[in-house]
Amino acid sequence: MPTSTLIRNSFAAAFRVVLVAVVALALSLVAVPPAQAAGGGPSITKKYFGTLSGGKKIDIYTLRNSNGMRVKILTYGGILQSIEVPDSRGRLADVALGFDKLSDYVKQSPYFGCITGRYANRIAKGRFTLDGKTYQLATNDGPNHLHGGNKGFDKRVWQAEPFRRHNSVGLALTYTSPNGEEHYPGTLRAKVVYTLTDDNQIRMDYRATTSRPTVVNLTNHTYFNLRGEGNGRILGHEMRINASHYTPVDKTLIPTGKIARLGGTPLDFREPTAIGDRINSKNQQIVRGGGYDQNYVLDSRGHDLDLAAKVVEPESGRVLEVITDQPGLQFYSGNFLDGTLRGTSGHLYPKRSGFALESQHFPDSPNHKNFPSTVLRPGDVYRTTTIYAFSTM
Numbered sequence: 001m002p003t004s005t006l007i008r009n010s011f012a013a014a015f016r017v018v019l020v021a022v023v024a025l026a027l028s029l030v031a032v033p034p035a036q037a038a039g040g041g042p043s044i045t046k047k048y049f050g051t052l053s054g055g056k057k058i059d060i061y062t063l064r065n066s067n068g069m070r071v072k073i074l075t076y077g078g079i080l081q082s083i084e085v086p087d088s089r090g091r092l093a094d095v096a097l098g099f100d101k102l103s104d105y106v107k108q109s110p111y112f113g114c115i116t117g118r119y120a121n122r123i124a125k126g127r128f129t130l131d132g133k134t135y136q137l138a139t140n141d142g143p144n145h146l147h148g149g150n151k152g153f154d155k156r157v158w159q160a161e162p163f164r165r166h167n168s169v170g171l172a173l174t175y176t177s178p179n180g181e182e183h184y185p186g187t188l189r190a191k192v193v194y195t196l197t198d199d200n201q202i203r204m205d206y207r208a209t210t211s212r213p214t215v216v217n218l219t220n221h222t223y224f225n226l227r228g229e230g231n232g233r234i235l236g237h238e239m240r241i242n243a244s245h246y247t248p249v250d251k252t253l254i255p256t257g258k259i260a261r262l263g264g265t266p267l268d269f270r271e272p273t274a275i276g277d278r279i280n281s282k283n284q285q286i287v288r289g290g291g292y293d294q295n296y297v298l299d300s301r302g303h304d305l306d307l308a309a310k311v312v313e314p315e316s317g318r319v320l321e322v323i324t325d326q327p328g329l330q331f332y333s334g335n336f337l338d339g340t341l342r343g344t345s346g347h348l349y350p351k352r353s354g355f356a357l358e359s360q361h362f363p364d365s366p367n368h369k370n371f372p373s374t375v376l377r378p379g380d381v382y383r384t385t386t387i388y389a390f391s392t393m
């Protein structure tokens with residue numbers, strides 16, 4: 001072959017390589033979702049997280065908003081596995097306690113980040129009467145029923161449907177709980193929609209319908225540490241709760257039925273106060289909970305979406321506001337954590353290294369006529385919304 005032909009051929013080959021590269025690059029740009037191509041807009045991706053012993057595969061979805069805030073959600077328990085938010089200098093940290101392995105969630109999770117149901121919180125002796133019929137639920141917390149029983153919503157696999165809008169991204173989770181599951185009456189169709197907005201809010205919209213009269217009380221059980229999970233205790237966080245009443249409890253943490261005033265007690269958080277300031281007080285209610293573990297009767301009484309609590313962490317400058325339309329808020333200061341669980345980033349979680357603010361109906365409502373009703377009947381729709389809003393000082 002003459003040299004000139006050889007050169008022409010190698011030029012043509014090089015040209016083809018460049019052409020293929022240019023086309024591939026153009027195609028890859030087209031394949032990027034439009035919201036991402038437009039400069040880091042909200043996005044959602046899915047990855048495999050683990051397999052349950054029965055063979056079911058569990059996914060983890062990563063939601064990212066335009067500011068870089070990131071939330072990870074598991075199809076197991078609808079768990080908020082990680083919530084990365086900036087501090088006042090823009091540095092991200094994961095502020096939700098959790099695990100990096102599915103087996104830890106299955107074996108030993110104290111309800112980290114999960115959807116809690118069918119009845120979040122306690123029902124005395126696991127028993128209630130509805131329309132003249134008495135139901136006996138599991139007693140999985142001393143003499144009482146807690147957080148939906150032996151296998152509540154926190155241990156179920158949810159169907160996930162991701163979505164993306166202009167200023168937000170989200171995951172719709174659904175689970176159908178068959179009639180009689182955990183001995184609750186009625187087939188309950190539950191839906192929880194998590195939305196991460198561009199103003200750093202996690203919005204949770206709950207919906208449920210039933211085939212028979214039943215009781216329902218759903219919440220999210222995230223443990224927060226605004227310093228970052230695994231980064232010490234939560235005692236320096238300043239807490240404000242918009243409640244002037246609460247529901248005092250007996251020795252087994254079941255409400256006595258009284259709606260008592262908070263004024264003058266170390267449980268009163270109407271003025272911002274560090275969680276640690278009064279946590280070792282000899283107040284009988286604090287002693288019974290081993291710290292804070294109380295249901296606050298919100299002053300908004302559950303009418304509209306309203307600010308229920310505001311938490312400020314002075315060192316990082318991170319701020320969490322809980323906004324809800326629920327009548328109650330359980331403030332739990334992580335008293336049962338005991339330093340044996342190793343969390344997401346490999347650190348042990350000591351006592352009081354996370355707190356939960358569980359928007360909900362009052363504990364044991366099915367046994368207290370003076371509490372707002374938690375009964376759901378066929379044809380009615382259970383609907384409630386809670387927002388975790390993050391900002392900095």
Ligand code: GLA
Pocket residue numbers: 110111121146253293330332336356358
């Ligand atoms: C709720 C309860 C606490 C405890 C935790 C989970 O917050 O009120 O007493 O059971 O859940 O450990």
